[in-house]
Amino acid sequence: xxxxxxxxxxxxxxxxxxxxxxxxxxxxxxxxxxxxxxxxxxxxxxxxxxxxxxxxxxxxxxxxxxxxxxxxxxxxxxxxxxxxxxxxxxxxxxxxxxxxxxxxxxxxxxxxxxxxxxxxxxxxxxxxxxxxxxxxxxxxxxxxxxxxxxxxxxxxxxxxxxxxxxxxxxxxxxxxxxxxxxxxxxxxxxxxxxxxxxxxxxxxxxxxxxxxxxxxxxxxxxxxxxxxxxxxxxxxxxxxxxxxxxxxxxxxxxxxxxxxxxxxxxxxxxxxxxxxxxxxxxxxxxxxxxxxxxxxxxxxxxxxxxxxxxxxxxxxxxxxxxxxxxxxxxxxxxxxxxxxxxxxxxxxxxxxxxxxxxxxxxxxxxxxxxxxxxxxxxxxxxxxxxxxxxxxxxxxxxxxxxxxxxxxxxxxxxxxxxxxxxxxxxxxxxxxxxxxxxxxxxxxxxxxxxxx
Numbered sequence: 001x002x003x004x005x006x007x008x009x010x011x012x013x014x015x016x017x018x019x020x021x022x023x024x025x026x027x028x029x030x031x032x033x034x035x036x037x038x039x040x041x042x043x044x045x046x047x048x049x050x051x052x053x054x055x056x057x058x059x060x061x062x063x064x065x066x067x068x069x070x071x072x073x074x075x076x077x078x079x080x081x082x083x084x085x086x087x088x089x090x091x092x093x094x095x096x097x098x099x100x101x102x103x104x105x106x107x108x109x110x111x112x113x114x115x116x117x118x119x120x121x122x123x124x125x126x127x128x129x130x131x132x133x134x135x136x137x138x139x140x141x142x143x144x145x146x147x148x149x150x151x152x153x154x155x156x157x158x159x160x161x162x163x164x165x166x167x168x169x170x171x172x173x174x175x176x177x178x179x180x181x182x183x184x185x186x187x188x189x190x191x192x193x194x195x196x197x198x199x200x201x202x203x204x205x206x207x208x209x210x211x212x213x214x215x216x217x218x219x220x221x222x223x224x225x226x227x228x229x230x231x232x233x234x235x236x237x238x239x240x241x242x243x244x245x246x247x248x249x250x251x252x253x254x255x256x257x258x259x260x261x262x263x264x265x266x267x268x269x270x271x272x273x274x275x276x277x278x279x280x281x282x283x284x285x286x287x288x289x290x291x292x293x294x295x296x297x298x299x300x301x302x303x304x305x306x307x308x309x310x311x312x313x314x315x316x317x318x319x320x321x322x323x324x325x326x327x328x329x330x331x332x333x334x335x336x337x338x339x340x341x342x343x344x345x346x347x348x349x350x351x352x353x354x355x356x357x358x359x360x361x362x363x364x365x366x367x368x369x370x371x372x373x374x375x376x377x378x379x380x381x382x383x384x385x386x387x388x389x390x391x392x393x394x395x396x397x398x399x400x401x402x403x404x405x406x407x408x409x410x411x412x413x414x415x416x417x418x419x420x421x422x423x424x425x426x427x428x429x430x431x432x433x434x435x436x437x438x439x440x441x442x443x444x445x446x447x448x449x450x451x452x
Contacts, residue, residue, distance in 0.1 A: 033314050039303045042267070042287035043198040046307045047405050048315075048354040049273060049280035052206050054402035055311055055354065060198040063166040064286045065266025068109070068132045069259050070174030070194045072204050072271065073155050074140060078125060079212040080158075081144050089122040093139045098148075098183050103135030108179060110135050111226045111234055127226055129218040131236035132260065134173045141172035148172050149185040162207050163406060164200040168192075176263055193265050198284045203405045205258055205271045205282050216273070220256035222246055241301055242272060248301040250274060253312060258282070260300070268300040276312050279354065283307040314356050320394055321351040321365050321412065330367060333374065333389065335420050338381030344417035347392050351412045363394045367414060382422040390414040 034056060043064050046056040081087040095103075095113045103113040109132045113119065124140055127133035141151035148171065155169040170177055170185065170192040177184040177192045184190060196204075208215055222243045226234045239260040241248040249255075253276035261269040267287030274281060285307070288300035325347040332342040347365070355363070369390040373379055379389055391411045403409070 033310060037306055037310055039285065039306060040289045040291065040293075040299065041285045041303050044283070044285045044303065044307065045198040045202045046281055046283045046311050047202050047206065049206065049209060049275075049282045051354065051410070052203075052405035053354050053410075054199075054405060055281065055315055056307065057199065057402055060202075060284075061166070063168070063195045063197050065263060065269070066174060066194050066196050066201060066286070067261030067263040067266035067269050068134075068174040069201055069261040069269055069271050069284075070169065070172070071128055071132065071137055072201075072208050072259050073158065073169065074137055074151075074172050075125075075129060075215055076204070076208050076212065077144060077151070077154055077158060078121075078140055079208075079215070087121060087143060089120065089125075091121045091143065092118045093121065093124060093143050094118050095139070096142065099135045099139045099142070101181055101183070102138060103133075105179075105181075108134050108175065109239070111236065112232065113139070114232065117232075123226065126218055126221075126224060127236060129215070129259075130221050130224055130238050131226070132239050133226075133236075134175055137173045147185075149187060152185045152188070159200075159204075162204065164196065164203055167196045167200055169194050174261055174263070174266075176265055193263075198286055199405065201271055201284045201286070202282055205273070205284070206405055209258070209273065209282070215258070216256045219258055240270075240272070241297060242274075242304065248298065248305075250305055250308060252276065252305075252308060255308075262297075268295045268297060270300045270304050272304045272308070274308050274312075279312065279315065279317065281308065281311040283311070315354050316357055317352055317354050318357075318360050319350050319352050320355075320360065320363050321347055321392060323347065323350040325350075325365065325392075327365065327367050333369075333416075334378040335383065336378045336380050337422055338383065338420040339423050340381075340420045343379070343383055343420050345389060345414055346417050348386065348388075348413045348415045351392070351394065351410055353394070353410050359396075359399065362397050362399060364397060366393045366395045368393055368411075369414075379416075381420045383416055383420040385417070385419045386415045388413045388415050 039058060043059045043062055045060040047054050095115055095117045100113055100115045103110050111127045111131060111133045113135055121143060124136040127136040128140065138148055141148045145151035145154055151172050152169055159167045170188040174194050177188055177190050221238060222245055223235060223237050226236050242250045242255045253274040255272060255274045257273045258271045269286045272283045283304050285300050285303040288303045289295045290299045332344045335341055335343050367390060373389050391413055393409050393411050
């Protein structure tokens with residue numbers, strides 16, 4: 001009796017533990033996971049770095065201050081100039097009064113430049129990408145465009161070419177114009193600031209990494225000595241504290257970029273990228289604060305880590321439509337003036353997409369025929385094998401699909417499965433006669449039917 005009572009007592013005591021265990025081990029729904037993020041930021045976005053698929057966004061269309069995330073555009077234009085042969089890595093830059101004065105302002109992130117000094121574009125670029133050195137950034141702008149004022153024009157033009165929206169570049173660095181000691185670019189005002197929405201920032205990062213992936217070779221460097229071995233040597237610790245071995249190192253995946261930004265106007269911002277198990281994501285957080293509403297380095301890296309955790313836990317690349325897929329309701333299409341009346345159609349290449357692991361079944365293939373080739377539901381012979389007659393799009397039956405950073409939809413070509421030769425003149429004549437009598441008979445039937 002006593003033994004039975006003891007067993008009952010043990011079960012009673014263990015009940016709360018078992019209940020907690022059940023709660024902990026219960027899988028978290030993807031919708032609940034998104035809602036649980038509750039980021040303390042003014043704007044944020046998470047995208048797949050390979051395709052630009054948007055995985056999460058919060059107030060991502062509102063233009064906000066971008067601070068030194070601006071330097072991603074300067075990096076893009078530098079790589080482009082290098083690619084075109086307009087600038088070389090070993091090209092020397094002679095310090096101007098402007099860059100000298102800015103470099104001596106130690107309130108700002110800078111490597112001090114000698115007034116009579118000469119520096120290679122390579123070392124100026126490293127100072128910009130690793131240490132967010134502002135005078136070094138202006139030096140690069142002057143090298144490419146002659147003046148920072150002209151470089152700003154290039155920045156805004158390139159932003160338009162890349163399809164960014166609601167952007168405004170007023171300098172090459174992301175500093176407040178008020179910090180430029182009255183030397184701000186012509187055509188801009190002293191109180192002007194660089195602004196963009198999180199979605200445009202992510203698109204800029206996406207294009208930078210797509211077109212010039214070598215940028216990560218530099219942004220992944222945790223620390224480097226500028227002008228090592230000289231009296232001007234200065235240690236450049238990367239402001240991206242999420243890199244391995246740094247104070248907020250992210251343990252869940254490989255972080256190797258991309259650009260921080262901090263000003264009074266923009267607050268604490270960060271464009272980060274990380275890769276794990278073949279999935280690379282780009283996260284943007286803007287004006288991050290802690291639970292008490294105070295901006296800090298930690299706040300922006302905490303917000304970024306939350307986005308990384310969400311992305312890697314909830315999403316994976318899935319094959320939604322296999323190659324050779326046939327549409328259940330339309331496996332073929334009518335052919336006119338051909339030796340065959342119909343031709344099979346199929347999806348040429350598989351469609352892969354980064355989606356929430358639990359939502360694969362929510363996507364349905366939708367056939368979209370090319371109206372220039374398919375008229376009144378028919379295609380005219382002659383037809384080649386693998387001739388493109390349309391494409392397939394994916395339609396989500398429920399829940400949110402944020403789409404892609406460049407506004408396009410994931411699709412694949414729909415092609416014919418075989419060739420259909422054009423019928424000869426005799427066959428075409430017989431077809432015409434057949435169609436004539438067929439239409440005549442149909443009309444007569446309708447007429448007679450109308451009498452009764």
